[in-house]
Amino acid sequence: EAQVTQNPRYLITVTGKKLTVTCSQNMNHEYMSWYRQDPGLGLRQIYYSMNVEVTDKGDVPEGYKVSRKEKRNFPLILESPSPNQTSLYFCASTPLRGARSPLHFGNGTRLTVT
């Protein structure tokens, strides 16, 4: 089944403790992206990647890191999480066809930082 898989689904951590949220897609998509969803703000892009070893900042990159060493994987890293990073996170992917193709989303990771 074609899908984007995120893990974990739920994560509670404390301020400053490094964490990684994994994202994997099995559709051979070039483009992958991370979003955070907050009430009243919709989805805001954190980072995106056009292909392996190519990553770029989205609208809200502060406090986050990403890497794209393989085409299928695009982990999101929080080196020193803070409470304002408590949010619902989504990974998404799409073929790189001039953005005509829709994004395929994972089921989300709900992060709580205390």
Add this chain to the structure above:
Amino acid sequence: AQSVTQLGSHVSVSEGALVLLRCNYSSSVPPYLFWYVQYPNQGLQLLLKYTSAATLVKGINGFEAEFKKSETSFHLTKPSAHMSDAAEYFCAVSGTDTGNQFYFGTGTSLTVIP
């Protein structure tokens, strides 16, 4: 800069009534437009998309949307609401104006009253 505006963060309709969710975009060139639905505790699922073919687009679950260039709108409609339509709906835009990035509206929460 590209932007998407969804008027009405909360919409309530009676079961069987018309559903109308509004989306306006700003773009100097024709964009690609998408509607996504998010059910509780799930990721975003594509409802329909406009990619410069027919201006009236039909999607899943009886939804449709009409691209109106003169009004820069892409409103989502469904003739008769079902209880199962209760969800969060997001309008999104992409295209050359956005550097092929996707931008999302802030979402509209649809409540269906029995």
